Amino acid sequence: MGVMYDYFAAPSDDAAAAMLDHGPCGPGPQPPPPTLAEARRKGDPEALREAYRQLHRPKERESASGTLVLETKGIDPVAHLGELEALLTGTSFDEILGRRTTEPLAVDDWGSVFVERVTVEMQTALIDATDDQLSAVVAPWSQTSFPGEKVNLVLTDFVRELAVLARTARERGERLYCWICV
Numbered sequence: 001m002g003v004m005y006d007y008f009a010a011p012s013d014d015a016a017a018a019m020l021d022h023g024p025c026g027p028g029p030q031p032p033p034p035t036l037a038e039a040r041r042k043g044d045p046e047a048l049r050e051a052y053r054q055l056h057r058p059k060e061r062e063s064a065s066g067t068l069v070l071e072t073k074g075i076d077p078v079a080h081l082g083e084l085e086a087l088l089t090g091t092s093f094d095e096i097l098g099r100r101t102t103e104p105l106a107v108d109d110w111g112s113v114f115v116e117r118v119t120v121e122m123q124t125a126l127i128d129a130t131d132d133q134l135s136a137v138v139a140p141w142s143q144t145s146f147p148g149e150k151v152n153l154v155l156t157d158f159v160r161e162l163a164v165l166a167r168t169a170r171e172r173g174e175r176l177y178c179w180i181c182v
Contacts, residue, residue: 002073006179007118007162009068009169016115016177017106019067068174070165072158077116077178083145084159087137088125096121105177118176126166134159 010016075081078100086093096119104114126134138156146155162176169176 003076004181005072005075005077007070007072007077007165008177008179009165009172009174010177011172011174013105013117016117019115019177019179020106020108020113068165068168068172070158070161075158077118077180080145081118081122084137084141085119085122085125087141087144088129088133089121091121104180112182114180114182116178116180118178120175123166123169123176126163127170129163131160134163 006019008016008019010019078097082093082096082100085091085096099121100119101117104116106115107113135156138159141159142155166176
């Protein structure tokens with residue numbers, strides 16, 4: 001299944017840490033699109049592919065609890081976002097890692113669910129970046145953080161949607177965090 005990551009906005013570290021209480025589904029599991037049930041019922045393979053594509057496309061949204069969430073798999077808030085931050089800001093990856101704390105903000109009793117802070121510098125870089133700048137970093141980011149994988153719509157969508165989440169969080173007086181389930 002892989003590691004699940006929910007990037008989300010919260011007004012404080014305490015509110016972010018409380019996301020551990022959401023259990024193995026994270027702060028805002030996305031309901032399946034209505035087209036999925038219909039495609040399954042009809043047995044339409046093309047409609048099924050499209051419904052699953054929509055389900056797995058990174059998209060910032062508001063959960064039922066009002067939390068802004070961006071679900072993804074395989075994009076770690078420390079290593080992967082550190083590389084992305086380096087590309088957006090020109091700061092060295094080693095310097096970015098040196099600023100981070102080594103402990104997660106919160107960990108569940110079993111050590112399988114964590115909440116990490118997204119750095120203020122990363123959030124600011126996302127807020128300040130233009131769409132052209134975000135698009136320009138996807139190819140080099142994919143080569144440093146996702147070797148062997150092709151640049152694709154998922155990474156482009158993720159970067160753009162994470163920027164939308166960062167901007168919306170700022171408007172709401174919130175900052176970014178990441179809920180992780182291993």
